[in-house]
Amino acid sequence: MPVFDPIASAATRISEAREPAFVHVDDSNVAKQKLAAYMKRRGRPPNVLIYLMDDVGWGDMGCYGGGVAVGAPTPQFDRLAAQGLRLTSCYSEPTCSPSRATLLTGRVPNRHGLHRPPMYGEPGGLQGEVTIAELLGQAGYTTQAVGKWHVGENEASQPQHVGFDDFYGFLSVSDMYSEWRDPQFFPEIVYSAARTEWIKNMPFNRCFVHAKKGAAAENVEEVTIPVLSLLDEKWCAYSTAFIERMASEKKPWLLYHCTRGAHFDNYPHEKFLAKSPARHPYKDTLLELDDIIGRLTATLKATGQLEDTLIFISSDNGPHMETWPDAAYTPFRCAKGSTWEGGVRVPGILVWPGMIDAGRVSDGIFDFNDILPTLMGLAGQPERVPTDRFIDGVDQSSFLLAPDGLSNRKYHYYWLMTTFSGLRCGEYKMLLSSTSDDATDAFGTGGFTGILQRHTYPKLYNLYLDPKETHNYLTRKLSYMEAFQVGMRDHLGTFRRFPAKRVMGMAADARN
Numbered sequence: 059m060p061v062f063d064p065i066a067s068a069a070t071r072i073s074e075a076r077e078p079a080f081v082h083v084d085d086s087n088v089a090k091q092k093l094a095a096y097m098k099r100r101g102r103p104p105n106v107l108i109y110l111m112d113d114v115g116w117g118d119m120g121c122y123g124g125g126v127a128v129g130a131p132t133p134q135f136d137r138l139a140a141q142g143l144r145l146t147s148c149y150s151e152p153t154c155s156p157s158r159a160t161l162l163t164g165r166v167p168n169r170h171g172l173h174r175p176p177m178y179g180e181p182g183g184l185q186g187e188v189t190i191a192e193l194l195g196q197a198g199y200t201t202q203a204v205g206k207w208h209v210g211e212n213e214a215s216q217p218q219h220v221g222f223d224d225f226y227g228f229l230s231v232s233d234m235y236s237e238w239r240d241p242q243f244f245p246e247i248v249y250s251a252a253r254t255e256w257i258k259n260m261p262f263n264r265c266f267v268h269a270k271k272g273a274a275a276e277n278v279e280e281v282t283i284p285v286l287s288l289l290d291e292k293w294c295a296y297s298t299a300f301i302e303r304m305a306s307e308k309k310p311w312l313l314y315h316c317t318r319g320a321h322f323d324n325y326p327h328e329k330f331l332a333k334s335p336a337r338h339p340y341k342d343t344l345l346e347l348d349d350i351i352g353r354l355t356a357t358l359k360a361t362g363q364l365e366d367t368l369i370f371i372s373s374d375n376g377p378h379m380e381t382w383p384d385a386a387y388t389p390f391r392c393a394k395g396s397t398w399e400g401g402v403r404v405p406g407i408l409v410w411p412g413m414i415d416a417g418r419v420s421d422g423i424f425d426f427n428d429i430l431p432t433l434m435g436l437a438g439q440p441e442r443v444p445t446d447r448f449i450d451g452v453d454q455s456s457f458l459l460a461p462d463g464l465s466n467r468k469y470h471y472y473w474l475m476t477t478f479s480g481l482r483c484g485e486y487k488m489l490l491s492s493t494s495d496d497a498t499d500a501f502g503t504g505g506f507t508g509i510l511q512r513h514t515y516p517k518l519y520n521l522y523l524d525p526k527e528t529h530n531y532l533t534r535k536l537s538y539m540e541a542f543q544v545g546m547r548d549h550l551g552t553f554r555r556f557p558a559k560r561v562m563g564m565a566a567d568a569r570n
């Protein structure tokens with residue numbers, strides 16, 4: 059059998075409705091044996107803690123080269139990374155809601171339909187999609203969502219109606235509660251009673267809420283700016299209490315904990331204000347996020363659940379550079395909103411003591427849409443992955459559990475809202491379309507500033523030689539075209555049988 063290579067080796071199609079995946083037989087056998095032994099020992103599948111931060115960059119944490127070097131030490135993240143697997147090629151989508159919906163459904167935005175974030179109560183969200191919460195609930199899990207939601211504020215898209223047993227958090231995104239209240243950014247609204255009233259009458263909930271499965275959400279507290287600075291603390295307390303309560307339960311659990319931080323504008327909790335060496339709100343907030351994951355994992359340990367819990371730590375997109383300096387750090391090109399690496403390559407740390415080997419680092423491609431089939435694989439119920447719709451995720455159980463396991467994913471596909479932007483395979487990335495980020499733009503290099511450009515010929519980048527995507531290598535590397543053409547043809551071909559969905563896009567798109 060030829061030696062495996064992510065570009066030269068073919069992926070295997072298991073169904074018309076599934077992304078083809080590599081089958082690493084040895085890894086797969088090891089993973090099955092480990093899982094079977096775990097199930098025999100513990101009598102139930104693992105708990106799952108997803109710790110998803112907002113707009114935190116690939117380069118922010120010490121274990122990714124940031125930390126002390128960028129004025130915000132992250133001892134807890136660094137410690138956890140050393141206890142498990144640190145991914146260097148973990149991919150989100152370019153913005154918040156598309157990423158979150160992809161993580162929850164195992165599908166790319168062109169299928170779940172959230173191409174961009176809904177704002178100020180715009181209708182549309184997860185409604186009609188099947189989520190990890192619903193599937194794990196069917197598999198016997200208690201499912202809890204805490205913190206930021208932002209995948210639909212309409213009732214049918216709220217967490218308690220798409221599979222979660224309980225939700226404690228806000229339905230939208232941090233800046234929507236603050237920007238029209240902060241005289242620094244919106245003086246013309248704050249100092250105008252008429253405009254303030256106009257915003258208040260928009261159809262979004264200005265409170266954070268509590269909701270139980272199937273019931274209406276109840277307001278907990280209005281999210282004023284002083285409340286905003288306390289939210290991550292309040293949400294940490296709620297999740298800590300959940301973890302403590304679950305210790306005596308027989309059922310396994312899913313905790314989907316999404317932080318408020320570090321989305322602009324950051325108003326650090328007073329415990330962390332000016333505590334970072336950078337003495338900057340973004341960096342102070344990062345200290346808090348680091349401290350909170352430390353508290354959650356300490357609670358897991360104190361209650362004897364650490365070795366029974368898979369932890370996934372990540373961020374929903376790259377730095378938001380239009381709000382710099384209240385922004386993250388990435389060593390890659392461009393930012394949130396783009397399909398350059400800076401927009402979509404995010405930290406990814408996976409910890410499960412005794413099951414995932416400590417100290418691993420891998421550049422194998424891992425996509426947010428892999429979470430759903432992977433969790434169902436680890437829960438021992440892969441047959442629950444939906445078959446009535448296309449699932450873009452691949453089961454990465456063997457990547458995680460086998461010592462030095464390899465990624466089962468051949469391609470990552472880049473979508474720039476409704477435009478197919480490109481794909482990555484191995485260390486190569488081909489871009490057909492992208493957002494412009496050069497000096498001819500009005501200002502800045504943020505991912506929301508440029509224009510959509512369709513390249514005359516595809517651009518090909520070698521992400522090992524050129525991680526900043528500055529040297530188009532296509533002319534000297536035409537032999538790679540076959541791998542990219544096959545991947546593109548197969549991926550785009552799936553939309554013929556499983557048509558694209560559009561729930562949330564640009565207004566102009568919606569009229570088409």
Ligand SMILES: [Ca+2]
Binds near residue numbers: 153154321374375
């Ligand atoms: Ca975000």
